[in-house]
Amino acid sequence: MAAVTVSVPGRKVPPRPGPVPEAAQPFLFAPRGPGVGSVPGGSAMSPQVEWTARRLVWVPSELHGFEAAALRDEGEEEAEVELAESGRRLRLPRDQIQRMNPPKFSKAEDMAELTCLNEASVLHNLRERYYSGLIYTYSGLFCVVINPYKQLPIYTEAIVEMYRGKKRHEVPPHVYAVTEGAYRSMLQDREDQSILCTGESGAGKTENTKKVIQYLAHVASSPKGRKEPGVPGELERQLLQANPILEAFGNAKTVKNDNSSRFGKFIRINFDVAGYIVGANIETYLLEKSRAIRQAKDECSFHIFYQLLGGAGEQLKADLLLEPFSHYRFLTNGPSSSPGQERELFQETLESLRVLGFTHEEITCE
Numbered sequence: 001m002a003a004v005t006v007s008v009p010g011r012k013v014p015p016r017p018g019p020v021p022e023a024a025q026p027f028l029f030a031p032r033g034p035g036v037g038s039v040p041g042g043s044a045m046s047p048q049v050e051w052t053a054r055r056l057v058w059v060p061s062e063l064h065g066f067e068a069a070a071l072r073d074e075g076e077e078e079a080e081v082e083l084a085e086s087g088r089r090l091r092l093p094r095d096q097i098q099r100m101n102p103p104k105f106s107k108a109e110d111m112a113e114l115t116c117l118n119e120a121s122v123l124h125n126l127r128e129r130y131y132s133g134l135i136y137t138y139s140g141l142f143c144v145v146i147n148p149y150k151q152l153p154i155y156t157e158a159i160v161e162m163y164r165g166k167k168r169h170e171v172p173p174h175v176y177a178v179t180e181g182a183y184r185s186m187l188q189d190r191e192d193q194s195i196l197c198t199g200e201s202g203a204g205k206t207e208n209t210k211k212v213i214q215y216l217a218h219v220a221s222s223p224k225g226r227k228e229p230g231v232p233g234e235l236e237r238q239l240l241q242a243n244p245i246l247e248a249f250g251n252a253k254t255v256k257n258d259n260s261s262r263f264g265k266f267i268r269i270n271f272d273v274a275g276y277i278v279g280a281n282i283e284t285y286l287l288e289k290s291r292a293i294r295q296a297k298d299e300c301s302f303h304i305f306y307q308l309l310g311g312a313g314e315q316l317k318a319d320l321l322l323e324p325f326s327h328y329r330f331l332t333n334g335p336s337s338s339p340g341q342e343r344e345l346f347q348e349t350l351e352s353l354r355v356l357g358f359t360h361e362e363i364t365c366e
Helices: 022-027 046-053 119-131 157-163 174-190 203-220 233-248 303-311 313-321 338-357 362-366
Strands: 056-062 064-072 078-083 091-092 134-140 143-146 264-269 277-285
Touching: 022 362, 046 264, 056 078, 056 091, 056 119, 064 119, 119 134, 143 174, 157 203, 174 203, 203 233, 203 264, 233 264, 233 303, 233 338, 303 338, 338 362
Parallel strands: none
Antiparallel strands: 056 064, 064 078, 078 091, 134 143, 264 277
16 A cells, blocks of 8 residues: 555654555544635635635534634624624624634644634534544644544554554554553653543543553563464453453443443553563552442443343352342343343453453352
């Protein structure tokens, strides 16, 4: 495949060699080139000409937050604008009007480079990228992620290799680029690095944390522990398999999120001088213990209860003296789940426990 150029407004980036899976390209690269960029509610004019001629700005909107408008008249305290969509004219206080960026900044990869850095422009840029399938956007040192609520083909081994060893400006925004930057800084500066994932419930903190671990397990896996090239060693495999256990015992289905973490976690990964993973530990805190017996309306208890009752075999249920699901009132508050799905998740949890060294007796409390 031909080399792909990633263009960032105001900066030239050399072509990045190497193949990029075709299925992943629409979710990594924003279209660039002559005529790219749009003006909301625009006409047949070129976007740049229209932006200049109409003096486009952003004004408050009850429905959309902000909407585009043309500046018609300016006073000392007020200004008259014409809404781009409806053509209606309004007089607004000047402090409610925000400048719009030129169309060449459409779908900018780093919002710190926007000429007009205001709330409306930030939201518009994030929205334009999200509607184009681009969920990652930089904001200076930060990486903003918008949950797509669907699977995207941008976390494969080929994509990991695409980001491996690359500087941030050489590749599109991605959690892998953030992780690679932290990993390289650790090796070069010989200092500890931290990656902090924050956001409201359902924003994607858990999933992006898993992607960080997945990336490090791939690029920092010691060749001594690998059974074959490209396959994580035993230590890296244990690190990856710790997550299903944490999710089973600490996550629950809520109104906002089907896999909501009901606890916080601090993950520390240790590396040797060569940059290979040599150990890790996970500290958990603030577990919502009350959820085990009491939940809000239409919410569930921890996943493990449903996995055990819906996924365990009849013999194991008998050994553990488990009764039918309907007998447990504290589990019938939320929506019901598929037995087949619970069976699959329970087997995944059991496999993770075995990978981490738990014996059959420890798993079944015999």
